[in-house]
Amino acid sequence: MLRRITEHLDGILGNDEWNPVDAATNGLQIENSGRVDTVAFAVDAATQTVEEAVERGAEMMVVHHGFFWGGKDAVVGQDYDRFRLLIENDIALYASHLPLxxxxxxxxxxxxxxxxxxxxxxxxxxxxxxxxxxxxxxxxxxxxxxxxxxxxxxxxxxxxxxxxxxxxxxxxxxxxxxxxxxxxxxxxxxxxxxxxxxxxxxxxxxxxxxxxxxxxxxxYHTETFGVRALRALVDEEFSVDTFYIDQPTLV
Missing domain, CATH: 3.40.1390.30 (NIF3 (NGG1p interacting factor 3)-like)
Incomplete structure (x- = not known):
């Protein structure tokens, strides 16, 4: 299911066209074992949103702001803690920045x-x-x-x-x-x-x-629209459960 959802979103968003000019890495940033029954949607990939995805049993997160910006860096410190939460709980991470x-x-x-x-x-x-x-x-x-x-x-x-x-x-x-x-x-x-x-x-x-x-x-508040729309597309196309994680920021 992970491959099917990823290919479907890639086809809609045209990530390959944007990746050469975007500060972010668009598309699948972290994979899982391939099983996806529940997908969480959020504006930001952050410890707080990942923790909620874990708590609510998601196997995949779709976000606007992912973890990779300007290429892949060393996964240490805060990044390690975030990645560990995803990997230990077999949660894939998909991000779309400028395309969205x-x-x-x-x-x-x-x-x-x-x-x-x-x-x-x-x-x-x-x-x-x-x-x-x-x-x-x-x-x-x-x-x-x-x-x-x-x-x-x-x-x-x-x-x-x-x-x-x-x-x-x-x-x-x-x-x-x-x-x-x-x-x-x-x-x-x-x-x-x-x-x-x-x-x-x-x-x-x-x-x-x-x-x-x-x-x-x-x-944050101007950028909730896109991930909510992607949630509706996934709901329409795939037999999975979905939910939106609302974690507003100050700006």
Whole structure:
């Protein structure tokens, strides 16, 4: 079952196209004996999420943020403790980073736009293989405060807002996660507001100088959409049990 699920997800996400340019290793990061009856889904692979997967009897984890970044390093210290939990409990780990942000059906960006009732019309923010961010348009303009309330409902968290742009929102740029360095690219799309996860220091000045509203809705909270969508795909395709591990972070 592990091979079947892995091949199915690889085929949907196109990990091979993204691995040459992604900071993360996309796809199967740690295998198990091959048996999978229960799959856990989470945004982050971390000790806390692995422990819950163990407790709830998973044989596989599917995450957005895995353990391998920029190649395989020595497995010592904290990494050893995490890996030991997975290997001793025969749990495979599958991760998808940029492919799960950029995907046009199950990606974090397009699904956040969908949650805001915005229709995707173009893409931006080229990461080398493709553009990752999406621009969407609302059916009719809404006030910035009302729009921000909608974002809070969509991500289940209270965002921080730089209100340097129009009071009316119709065109929305989204780049989930660590998109604080892409304010200028979002402004170049003529968006009225840019939604991302966490800020960078320079984002304040970039937003002001480009007269752009920016909503920082949390790295974790903007990136729950993709793994939840993958869970639905696995539920539909395979006879396995699944569950989602919700472990929010501060940013």
């Amino acid at each position: 942000d950029a995907h046009d059906e199950v990606g974090n960006n397009v699904l956040l736009l969908d949650a805001l009732d915005a229709e995707p019309v173009e893409r931006f923010a080229d990461f080398g293989t493709d553009e990752v961010g999406y621009v969407g348009e609302l059916a009719s303009p809404v006030g910035l405060e009302s729009f921000t309330d909608g974002v809070a409902d969509a991500v289940d968290s209270e965002p921080d807002v730089l209100d340097f742009g129009s009071d009316e929102i119709e065109r929305v740029a989204v780049l989930t996660g660590a998109g604080g360095g892409h304010v200028a690219e979002a402004a170049a799309t003529d968006a009225d507001v840019y939604i991302t996860g966490e800020p960078k220091h320079r984002a304040h000045h970039d937003a002001r100088e480009h007269s752009l509203n920016v909503v920082f809705a949390g790295h």
